[in-house]
Amino acid sequence: MAIFINRPKNNWHEYLNFSQDTNMNQVNIEMNKRLSFLGINDKTLQHISDAAEIISPYLTEIVDTFYETITSYEELQQLIHEHSTVERLKQTMMTYLEQFLRAEINHDYIKSRQMIGKVHSNIHLTSQHFTAAYQLIVQMMTTIIMEKMYHRSEKMMQMVLAIQKLAAFDVQLIVEVYTQATVKQFLFGISDLLNYTTQLDTSRELINSMNKQKEETYSVTAATEEMTASIQEVAHHAVTVSEGTDDAVQSAVRSKRVINESLEGIQQVGKVYEQVVNRVSKLDQEIEHTKNVVHVVREIAEQTNLLALNASIEAARAGEHGRGFAVVASEVRKLSEHTKEQITQITSNMESLLEVSHAVNQEIKETEKMVNQSVVGAKTAGDELEKIVEAIQGISHEISQIAAMSEEQTAAIQEITDRNTVISELSDKSQTIASETAKTILDLSKKMEANRRSFFNKNIEFEHKDIIESAITDHLLWKWRIYNMLIGIEDLKAEQVGSHEACNLGRWYYGDLPEQIKSKPAYKALETPHIAVHNCARKAAECYVRGDVLEAQQAFERLQDASQEVVTLLKQLKEQV
Structure with missing residues (x-):
């Protein structure tokens, strides 16, 4: 069957819109730039609205065909069974397609796509499965348009391109949030491991116990x-x-x-x-x-x-x-x-x-x-x-x-x-193994921290909650370094302990924050214990370097108290923002 009865009047490149005249008032400047890059403007959205009149009668058939297809794959069927039901997902898909065909790009539209990315990341839907499934939706919509509009090839081309452009914008939003959420899962998974590792204060007790046991064996031998x-x-x-x-x-x-x-x-x-x-x-x-x-x-x-x-x-x-x-x-x-x-x-x-x-x-x-x-x-x-x-x-x-x-x-x-x-x-031997184990744990924590730091170099947007969560880990890591210094496996100088303003938490705390964060009681109470943490850490390092281990230990104990207060306030602030 011939797809085109009438040859399109324009060349293929004339159907593409590379103009930067997109100016949608309901979204921010960054989103307007993205829409402009994809060639989406009011005309594009009008073509989507025109296509909706053709596609809407087939929405139920599209949704049924879609889930009939993806449930034929065992891994996708298992994923659906673990997290939802087919009927519930059909309703969600119907809502998505209706919103897509309304072609009203606003804050709610963008948030709904971002939520899809977060959900897919949480249920660990792979990118290959998502891409294939989403292309199936696009294929069905464009196929319907081509079937119904083949006799009006120019209008058909405009509708198909509009669907592909808006679908690309949706995929961009979904994949971006999916990627960020997935990366954040890895990031905060590493942060949780680091948080747990920094609480492993058994190395010192183990080494001290081995020392005491060795002393006891000497005493037993003498006795x-x-x-x-x-x-x-x-x-x-x-x-x-x-x-x-x-x-x-x-x-x-x-x-x-x-x-x-x-x-x-x-x-x-x-x-x-x-x-x-x-x-x-x-x-x-x-x-x-x-x-x-x-x-x-x-x-x-x-x-x-x-x-x-x-x-x-x-x-x-x-x-x-x-x-x-x-x-x-x-x-x-x-x-x-x-x-x-x-x-x-x-x-x-x-x-x-x-x-x-x-x-x-x-x-x-x-x-x-x-x-x-x-x-x-x-x-x-x-x-x-x-x-x-x-x-x-x-x-x-x-x-x-x-x-x-x-x-x-x-x-x-x-x-x-x-x-x-x-x-x-x-x-x-146990004493040696204990020291080596403590050193191995420290090296492992450093490697995890380096891996964690690498995520910050990626083009990922972090929310205030994310920054606060990261600050908790940063804070515990400093206490962890002082702890390992006291057991003799970390080389740390007092000058390496930065000021409370120069650390990650300090830069965020004294940065340009919204008033809704600065007005929180937890935020206001955070500064004093945060300063105390840096002062105690610096004091512990200075005392340890000059050989005053007892004073260094006392400074570390004060650091622990201040650090606990900082972490508690950060967790409260995280719940409030």
């Missing part, structure tokens, strides 16, 4: 060495005591043997003393018998003396005849007197002997009693000594056990020392 020395000393004393107790046991055994021998001797003495007591008792009996005999002799002597006296008396009576008898009687009486004297002396001696015998007998009995007590005491001492021997032998055994256990403990302590040495070596 185990002291313990080993103590155990060895205990073992030495235990061996010495054990040897001493062995000697004591031998001495006690010998003492027990001596005591047993002494006990036998004392028991023998007791028997001898018993015999002596018996003999002394017999002596007493003999003395008593002798005493009785002496008593009889005394009586005889007294009787003899009495007879001699009578004989003398009778001899005196006899006179001369009794003189010889008187002599005999006199001698007898003398003998009797002498016998009596001797008997008296004997009696006295016998009594003295008896007293001595009694005294000896008493002393022997006392001695026997003492001997018996000594025997009992010696026997008790022997029993107690035997218990002492048993106790000393038990002590000797226990001390031998202590000595053996001390050797085992020494071996155990040595094993602990060996393992502690391994732990110390592992701590050294």
